[in-house]
Amino acid sequence: MAAKKRTIRTIPQERTPVREQDPAARIHNFDEVNCGYDAAEAKRESSRCLLCPEPLCVKGCPVGIDIPAFIARLGADDVHGAYDVLARSTLLPAVCGRVCPQENQCEGRCKGGEMLEPVAIGRLERFVGDRAIAEGWARRPYIEPTPFKVGIVGSGPSGMSCAADMARAGCEVTVFEAFHLPGGVLRYGIPDFRLPNAVIDAELDGLRRLGVRFECNTLVGRLFTIEQMIGEMGFSAVFIGTGAGYPTMLGIPGDSLNGVLSANELLTRCNLMGAREFPSRDTPMPLGKRVAVVGAGNTAMDALRVSRRLGAEQVTCLYRRSRAECPARAEEVHHAEQEGIVFQWLAAPLEVLGDAQGNVRGVRCQKMELGEPDASGRRRPVPVPGSEYEIEVDQVVYAIGTNANPIIGQTSGLALNKRGYIATDETGATSLAGVWAGGDIVTGAATVIEAMGAGRRAATAMKRWLGLAESQTEAAADTMFGLPRGVHNFVRLRVA
Amino acid sequence: MTQSDTQTNTATGYEIVRREDYSDVTYMLEIRHPLMARAARPGQFVIVMSHPEGERIPLTLADFDAARGTITLVIQAVGKSTREMQQSCQVGTRLYAVAGPMGVPTHLGHAKQVVCVGGGLGVAPIYPQARGYHEAGARVTSILGFRNAPLVFWEDRFRAACDEVLLCTDDGSAGLHGFVSDGLRQVLAAHPDVDQVVAIGPVPMMKACAEVTRPLGIPTTVSLNPIMVDGTGMCGGCRVKIGETVKFACVDGPDFDAHQVDFDDLIVRLRRYRGEEHAAMERFSEHCRMHDMAAGL
Numbered sequence: 010m011a012a013k014k015r016t017i018r019t020i021p022q023e024r025t026p027v028r029e030q031d032p033a034a035r036i037h038n039f040d041e042v043n044c045g046y047d048a049a050e051a052k053r054e055s056s057r058c059l060l061c062p063e064p065l066c067v068k069g070c071p072v073g074i075d076i077p078a079f080i081a082r083l084g085a086d087d088v089h090g091a092y093d094v095l096a097r098s099t100l101l102p103a104v105c106g107r108v109c110p111q112e113n114q115c116e117g118r119c120k121g122g123e124m125l126e127p128v129a130i131g132r133l134e135r136f137v138g139d140r141a142i143a144e145g146w147a148r149r150p151y152i153e154p155t156p157f158k159v160g161i162v163g164s165g166p167s168g169m170s171c172a173a174d175m176a177r178a179g180c181e182v183t184v185f186e187a188f189h190l191p192g193g194v195l196r197y198g199i200p201d202f203r204l205p206n207a208v209i210d211a212e213l214d215g216l217r218r219l220g221v222r223f224e225c226n227t228l229v230g231r232l233f234t235i236e237q238m239i240g241e242m243g244f245s246a247v248f249i250g251t252g253a254g255y256p257t258m259l260g261i262p263g264d265s266l267n268g269v270l271s272a273n274e275l276l277t278r279c280n281l282m283g284a285r286e287f288p289s290r291d292t293p294m295p296l297g298k299r300v301a302v303v304g305a306g307n308t309a310m311d312a313l314r315v316s317r318r319l320g321a322e323q324v325t326c327l328y329r330r331s332r333a334e335c336p337a338r339a340e341e342v343h344h345a346e347q348e349g350i351v352f353q354w355l356a357a358p359l360e361v362l363g364d365a366q367g368n369v370r371g372v373r374c375q376k377m378e379l380g381e382p383d384a385s386g387r388r389r390p391v392p393v394p395g396s397e398y399e400i401e402v403d404q405v406v407y408a409i410g411t412n413a414n415p416i417i418g419q420t421s422g423l424a425l426n427k428r429g430y431i432a433t434d435e436t437g438a439t440s441l442a443g444v445w446a447g448g449d450i451v452t453g454a455a456t457v458i459e460a461m462g463a464g465r466r467a468a469t470a471m472k473r474w475l476g477l478a479e480s481q482t483e484a485a486a487d488t489m490f491g492l493p494r495g496v497h498n499f500v501r502l503r504v505a
Numbered sequence: 506m507t508q509s510d511t512q513t514n515t516a517t518g519y520e521i522v523r524r525e526d527y528s529d530v531t532y533m534l535e536i537r538h539p540l541m542a543r544a545a546r547p548g549q550f551v552i553v554m555s556h557p558e559g560e561r562i563p564l565t566l567a568d569f570d571a572a573r574g575t576i577t578l579v580i581q582a583v584g585k586s587t588r589e590m591q592q593s594c595q596v597g598t599r600l601y602a603v604a605g606p607m608g609v610p611t612h613l614g615h616a617k618q619v620v621c622v623g624g625g626l627g628v629a630p631i632y633p634q635a636r637g638y639h640e641a642g643a644r645v646t647s648i649l650g651f652r653n654a655p656l657v658f659w660e661d662r663f664r665a666a667c668d669e670v671l672l673c674t675d676d677g678s679a680g681l682h683g684f685v686s687d688g689l690r691q692v693l694a695a696h697p698d699v700d701q702v703v704a705i706g707p708v709p710m711m712k713a714c715a716e717v718t719r720p721l722g723i724p725t726t727v728s729l730n731p732i733m734v735d736g737t738g739m740c741g742g743c744r745v746k747i748g749e750t751v752k753f754a755c756v757d758g759p760d761f762d763a764h765q766v767d768f769d770d771l772i773v774r775l776r777r778y779r780g781e782e783h784a785a786m787e788r789f790s791e792h793c794r795m796h797d798m799a800a801g802l
């Protein structure tokens with residue numbers, strides 16, 4: 010296999026297409042849109058990787074997955090081996106393969122992508138992750154127990170990954186979640202047609218097999234405080250991954266009309282509370298016939314496509330910049346367009362218009378044009394004078410970002426930064442000894458893989474602090490510590 | 506705190522240990538939750554799901570007893586979820602989810618002469634505040650409003666926890682004939698040194714009380730009850746207008762300065778799901794009818 014060197018000329022030139030649910034059918038269901046590769050497709054796509062000796066793709070991945078290594082194993086029909094490579098860096102390959110903004114991360118840096126389409130790294134990762142779930146590979150490793158109790162606040166990707174690492178290190182881990190079900194944004198935000206609940210459940214089951222305990226309906230800060238956790242409750246270390254929450258409203262006239270809601274509310278009702286099955290489920294769904302969604306990030310795309318599936322006849326995206334600046338994953342924008350979503354680029358809402366009953370009847374907008382670059386390096390949208398116009402809608406969904414959730418700040422002595430997020434050093438350590446934080450509650454809204462990376466970084470620091478040192482990584486284990494390959498293990502070294 | 510205290514019953518649910526019915530629509534549930542019984546403070550609330558397909562409904566902590574390890578809710582059956590719970594919640598059964606205590610606890614400042622006004626549904630939720638102010642050393646007068654005498658409940662509890670209790674009924678069948686806002690005027694006339702008023706109840710009632718105290722400049726707080734989903738500040742569904750700013754009642758409240766609250770905005774927003782709520786209720790009533798027929802009733 011490795012004998013003949015691959016070059017940009019010898020590899021399959023076209024990216025292996027992935028089967029997708031037909032747009033006309035899928036706007037009537039919540040089944041997954043992207044059907045994923047089968048084994049033959051994955052093998053073909055894996056042969057497009059140049060196995061670069063200095064792979065740039067790895068630099069693009071926030072957790073530095075050894076991408077050529079896992080792809081090489083796939084090419085050698087060793088899916089299990091590919092999984093082992095992935096498992097060294099990521100807890101959730103089936104999730105990240107689906108939801109990472111690959112075009113800005115790994116695939117955006119792929120060497121093959123300079124001349125051809127980049128290797129479909131995300132799809133390959135998902136293929137391996139799905140196989141692992143289907144065949145139950147996340148086996149329970151040998152874990153030597155330690156006397157340490159670790160508490161994790163929030164069950165999103167950052168909390169899940171920190172929990173996994175600490176459980177593997179032999180700690181007794183409890184995850185506290187405010188909602189009645191764990192998973193964070195993966196559960197309440199990202200809809201089933203992008204990330205099926207079955208995938209989240211499988212990943213959570215994997216954690217339970219590691220011995221992680223989940224305590225739901227537990228609002229930390231109010232039921233007990235962070236200080237109580239490290240004090241009277243006896244946790245040796247605590248990780249806070251409570252996410253960004255607190256949606257922003259536009260602050261324009263008409264914000265509080267009925268029919269104006271945040272994307273978080275729409276998505277939570279639909280995904281977590283099952284409101285799309287109302288009235289067989291008790292939570293009602295705000296349902297518009299003509300819906301406008303303000304914003305163009307991942308949250309906006311989800312709100313647009315959920316509205317479409319709930320039966321809205323006309324769904325419009327209002328975004329004040331142009332398509333080039335749109336922060337959503339490329340695949341989501343593409344899928345939304347296929348599903349008949351109307352995009353009004355360079356359009357800023359000025360006012361939500363209401364009728365006599367206080368219900369939304371429309372939005373008054375203004376055309377924008379792109380001016381000089383702003384602090385974010387993107388060209389600043391400036392209003393075009395005299396370009397105001399109205400569109401008729403009966404529901405307006407804001408997906409324009411979130412602020413820090415205040416609860417932990419209100420109830421603990423933790424130092425916060427100016428914007429209200431928890432202040433940490435680069436390892437995630439907070440101002441309280443024994444307490445780490447990571448994910449959106451530290452960085453503001455970011456990505457699943459970044460949150461996961463933060464959880465793992467904090468776990469590494471926690472282990473050091475508790476005097477548990479990790480035996481390098483699994484790959485190094487067979488040579489360095491003589492442990493059999495495939496056994497996730499940690500050799501503990503007392504750090505004086 | 507012991508290890509078993511941190512178990513929050515995710516797997517097993519939350520046991521109902523006592524139930525009392527105060528009328529054909531008002532019922533009390535006492536629920537075992539030792540950790541919450543210890544953490545709860547006046548002014549806070551919980552979110553309850555009675556079963557996994559249920560709705561998350563916010564309910565004020567009407568009482569909590571750390572020694573007994575229980576919390577108490579008083580619920581008015583107004584729609585699908587609260588009526589269904591009226592049927593299904595019996596002693597020994599379990600609620601699927603109880604999360605909290607949510608909201609910022611009432612700030613029991615240094616007030617010396619306090620009036621607590623509870624109307625209908627608001628009588629139970631104001632109880633912890635009345636008791637809290639009293640324990641903090643204030644002289645407390647409670648004004649309790651009901652439609653008629655048979656609906657009166659917890660008068661004894663208030664008498665035990667307050668210095669003075671004034672009962673009002675809409676039809677005059679018990680206590681003062683009139684609304685609680687009339688009672689409030691009367692009490693304020695008798696006690697010119699009142700330095701804090703708290704009002705909890707239906708929105709028009711809280712609005713009326715705010716108008717009574719506004720010209721007198723007496724600090725007044727109300728507990729707002731917008732529609733909620735998560736109760737953790739994540740959905741923005743509970744936003745309320747306080748002066749010129751937008752606040753989320755679940756994490757910034759639910760107590761707010763009555764003189765700053767935009768009550769009309771709240772009234773409009775509470776109507777938001779009326780159509781859907783009606784549909785759910787119809788379906789539920791139909792279901793009950795079928796059930797009764799099947800049972801030969």
Ligand SMILES: Cc1cc2nc3c(=O)[nH]c(=O)nc-3n(C[C@H](O)[C@H](O)[C@H](O)COP(=O)(O)OP(=O)(O)OC[C@H]3O[C@@H](n4cnc5c(N)ncnc54)[C@H](O)[C@@H]3O)c2cc1C
Pocket residue numbers: 108109110162163164165166167168185186187188191192193194195198199227228229230250251252253254276307308309311338414416417447448449450454455456457458460737
């Ligand atoms: C609709 C939507 C779509 C997105 N799409 C993508 C995408 O396609 N790709 C991508 O990479 N990223 C996406 N993101 C962003 C990504 O989901 C987040 O960056 C990531 O989930 C953050 O993880 P986290 O662990 O920090 O917190 P979260 O996932 O937010 O989880 C936090 C958890 O903590 C719980 N919690 C909060 N406060 C408390 C408390 N006091 N006590 C106990 N529990 C508490 C919450 O209920 C929640 O379950 C999306 C976000 C949204 C909202």
Ligand SMILES: Cc1cc2nc3c(=O)[nH]c(=O)nc-3n(C[C@H](O)[C@H](O)[C@H](O)COP(=O)(O)OP(=O)(O)OC[C@H]3O[C@@H](n4cnc5c(N)ncnc54)[C@H](O)[C@@H]3O)c2cc1C
Pocket residue numbers: 550560562563564565566579580581582583584585586587588626629630729730731732733759775776779782783785786
């Ligand atoms: C912070 C807070 C504390 C509360 N405390 C209590 C309490 O201690 N006891 C109690 O009985 N109720 C309380 N409520 C109100 C309670 O949550 C609602 O009555 C309940 O959600 C109704 O659910 P349902 O399905 O039975 O009725 P629905 O079918 O949802 O509604 C039936 C009727 O009730 C009205 N309604 C719906 N939601 C609310 C609401 N949030 N507030 C007021 N009216 C509403 C509707 O407009 C409709 O007219 C509180 C609400 C909040 C936000």
Ligand code: SF4
Pocket residue numbers: 069070071072073074076099105106109111114115116130131134458
């Ligand atoms: S985790 Fe995300 S960024 Fe990293 S390789 Fe996988 S898909 Fe790419």
Ligand code: SF4
Pocket residue numbers: 057058059060061064065066067076077118119120121122128130
């Ligand atoms: S940069 Fe592209 S071609 Fe090179 S190793 Fe990474 S995925 Fe393969």
Ligand code: FES
Pocket residue numbers: 732733734735736737738739740741742743744753754755756
């Ligand atoms: S109930 Fe969702 S933010 Fe308050």
